[in-house]
Amino acid sequence: MASVIARKWLLKKNYEGTPKREDLEIIEEELPPLKDGEFLVEAQWITVDPYQRIVTGVGNVIKGGQVGKIIQSKNNDFAVGDLIFGYYGWSSHTICDGNPVGHIHGLRKLDPSNPVPPSTALGTGDAVPATAYFGFLDICQPKPGETLVVNAAAGAVGSAVGQIAKIKGLRVVGFTGSDEKVAYLKSLGFDAAYNYKTISTITDALKESCPNGVDCFFDNVGGEFFESVLGQMNTFGRVAICGAISQYNALELPKVHPVTTIILWKQLTVKGFIVTRWLDQWPDAFKEMTQWIQEGKLQYKELVFNGFDSIFDAFISLFKGANIGKVVVKV
Numbered sequence: 001m002a003s004v005i006a007r008k009w010l011l012k013k014n015y016e017g018t019p020k021r022e023d024l025e026i027i028e029e030e031l032p033p034l035k036d037g038e039f040l041v042e043a044q045w046i047t048v049d050p051y052q053r054i055v056t057g058v059g060n061v062i063k064g065g066q067v068g069k070i071i072q073s074k075n076n077d078f079a080v081g082d083l084i085f086g087y088y089g090w091s092s093h094t095i096c097d098g099n100p101v102g103h104i105h106g107l108r109k110l111d112p113s114n115p116v117p118p119s120t121a122l123g124t125g126d127a128v129p130a131t132a133y134f135g136f137l138d139i140c141q142p143k144p145g146e147t148l149v150v151n152a153a154a155g156a157v158g159s160a161v162g163q164i165a166k167i168k169g170l171r172v173v174g175f176t177g178s179d180e181k182v183a184y185l186k187s188l189g190f191d192a193a194y195n196y197k198t199i200s201t202i203t204d205a206l207k208e209s210c211p212n213g214v215d216c217f218f219d220n221v222g223g224e225f226f227e228s229v230l231g232q233m234n235t236f237g238r239v240a241i242c243g244a245i246s247q248y249n250a251l252e253l254p255k256v257h258p259v260t261t262i263i264l265w266k267q268l269t270v271k272g273f274i275v276t277r278w279l280d281q282w283p284d285a286f287k288e289m290t291q292w293i294q295e296g297k298l299q300y301k302e303l304v305f306n307g308f309d310s311i312f313d314a315f316i317s318l319f320k321g322a323n324i325g326k327v328v329v330k331v
């Protein structure tokens with residue numbers, strides 16, 4: 001069988017501030033013939049995610065999920081033509097031994113009869129839905145009639161959180177970075193949505209849209225956002241710290257204000273989480289969210305970049321706020 005050249009995106013030097021193209025390099029590697037039990041995956045769809053900015057390692061292939069097609073196999077459980085989801089990162093071709101990579105959901109076959117396109121496995125069948133589902137339901141402990149605030153609200157996680165909250169009977173207020181995204185959030189049923197780049201202050205927007213205060217806050221952004229929303233929270237409010245994207249590229253830490261006093265007096269519960277803590281329950285989230293999608297209760301969007309070489313542009317789009325929904329690359 002003809003040899004296969006794998007192309008891989010490697011981190012060449014640690015990021016300083018916003019990632020730059022020259023921080024990364026694409027290398028080519030001739031792959032050896034398969035051994036018994038191995039199969040060769042050709043990437044079809046590759047995910048880019050904000051965590052890839054902070055989980056780094058010079059000289060390593062950038063880690064992450066991909067949907068791939070098996071093009072050679074010496075493994076009886078995986079046949080040529082099978083579509084799989086695997087944690088093979090930003091790599092065009094990968095030799096696999098049939099064991100999951102990263103964690104227990106790091107390798108699985110995709111159902112070819114599934115009516116949704118395979119790329120959605122990167123959004124609806126991976127960490128994103130589990131993050132939205134467990135981060136909101138488990139950490140925020142929402143009750144019908146309460147008010148949720150979510151930021152980066154038009155993104156993959158944020159848009160799912162807001163929609164789950166509507167399904168659960170909450171009043172939902174979203175913050176995002178463009179008027180187009182505000183219109184999208186309103187189309188999803190958000191009760192109020194703001195372009196944080198054009199409003200006077202987050203506090204004023206919250207006073208207007210949350211006259212009874214904020215009960216649940218799902219924070220994807222951190223920094224000043226975190227502080228502003230805490231100020232409008234009700235006693236016994238719950239805060240899920242999902243991400244801090246405003247800080248990932250920051251060269252200087254923001255000035256810290258004494259938010260502990262607010263947390264104390266309002267008796268808030270503020271919890272950070274990493275989605276892998278619910279790893280054994282992820283299939284529950286995939287199942288229920290897939291059902292909501294099929295019932296039309298949960299909408300899901302993708303921003304697609306084309307070509308293996310476009311991975312960096314796709315990645316950086318997350319920090320420019322170019323996306324509505326999940327950013328994926330069609331290889």
Ligand SMILES: NC(=O)c1ccc[n+]([C@@H]2O[C@H](COP(=O)([O-])OP(=O)(O)OC[C@H]3O[C@@H](n4cnc5c(N)ncnc54)[C@H](OP(=O)(O)O)[C@@H]3O)[C@@H](O)[C@H]2O)c1
Pocket residue numbers: 049050051127128131151152153154155156157158175176177178181220221241242243244245246247273274275276317318319320321322323325326327
């Ligand atoms: N804890 C976990 O286990 C876990 C798992 C997955 C993801 N996360 C976190 O969840 C958050 C959302 O991830 P995602 O994959 O769904 O990405 P995403 O929201 O689809 O994309 C990132 C969005 O963040 C916003 N953003 C970028 N830079 C910003 C800045 N400086 N200030 C304010 N907003 C900024 C942009 O939207 P705007 O137009 O609104 O600015 C952008 O579209 C991230 O913080 C990520 O690290 C955490």
